Amino acid sequence: MRVIYTDQYDLNLANHIFPSIKYRLIKEKLLRDQVVGPRDIALVHSRDYIRKLQAGKLSYMEILRLEIPYSPELVRAVWLSAGGSILAGRLALQDGTCANLGGGFHHAYPDHGEGFCVLNDFAIGIRRLQKDKAIERAMTVDCDVHQGNGTAAIFGGDPSVFTLSIHQENNYPYPKPPSTLDINLHDGVEDAEYLDELGKGLDQALSQFQPDLIYYVAGADPYRDDQLGGLKLSIEGLERRDRLVFEKASAKQIPVAITLAGGYARRVEDTIQIHTNTIRIAKEFSK
Numbered sequence: 001m002r003v004i005y006t007d008q009y010d011l012n013l014a015n016h017i018f019p020s021i022k023y024r025l026i027k028e029k030l031l032r033d034q035v036v037g038p039r040d041i042a043l044v045h046s047r048d049y050i051r052k053l054q055a056g057k058l059s060y061m062e063i064l065r066l067e068i069p070y071s072p073e074l075v076r077a078v079w080l081s082a083g084g085s086i087l088a089g090r091l092a093l094q095d096g097t098c099a100n101l102g103g104g105f106h107h108a109y110p111d112h113g114e115g116f117c118v119l120n121d122f123a124i125g126i127r128r129l130q131k132d133k134a135i136e137r138a139m140t141v142d143c144d145v146h147q148g149n150g151t152a153a154i155f156g157g158d159p160s161v162f163t164l165s166i167h168q169e170n171n172y173p174y175p176k177p178p179s180t181l182d183i184n185l186h187d188g189v190e191d192a193e194y195l196d197e198l199g200k201g202l203d204q205a206l207s208q209f210q211p212d213l214i215y216y217v218a219g220a221d222p223y224r225d226d227q228l229g230g231l232k233l234s235i236e237g238l239e240r241r242d243r244l245v246f247e248k249a250s251a252k253q254i255p256v257a258i259t260l261a262g263g264y265a266r267r268v269e270d271t272i273q274i275h276t277n278t279i280r281i282a283k284e285f286s287k
């Protein structure tokens, strides 16, 4: 069953007798309890790590490694992101494409988080959809400027998941556990070379492996004006990147679930433009 919701249902009436905050709280509770329970998170993450996250028992070093402040709100947000990526996968199977306007937390490992990533939302999506027998095989196409180390570690040695990562080699993370296919780019790569490498990589991956679903990690940080990236793609080049991913997938009738991942442009408007372009182009490929 689908339900309908928008944050704008909340009238922000503070202490008024009409409890308009209920809309948001119901949505959050449904997502937490029904869509993604601790058992779903445990399909990817260690029980010890989940317990520490929920109880606020991460060590100082573990919090430092996350590089974002720990709070109960953070745990709630990443929990909801995991639910969002499960839903995005499920709806992509029906509609051809679907986007979680969040997630893409590819640096999260089974037993720890790092680099702004607490839970690997789309890895949880893959495991949950496999468990539901909605899919057997999945592919991750990770176009964030940083390598998908957590995803590579989670699915390493699992023949049911193909991980593709195209990224700047000379950048975080270190080390980089091997993806099924890593495309290591040198600093300063521009549109034409990037698109050529990505096209070849996708052809190679899709000739070797036939997934039931692709999770597209559509990072905005390969952008030339990104503060944490060292590639030189233009906004138009990133649009062509998105289109390339959807075209290659659609040629083989493979549904695509999108997660946003990173984006640290000097002007936040550029990050927003890059991400909204991805969603607009995805819509062209939905049924």
Ligand SMILES: [Zn+2]
Pocket: 144, 145, 146, 219, 221, 261, 262, 263
């Ligand atoms: Zn990134």
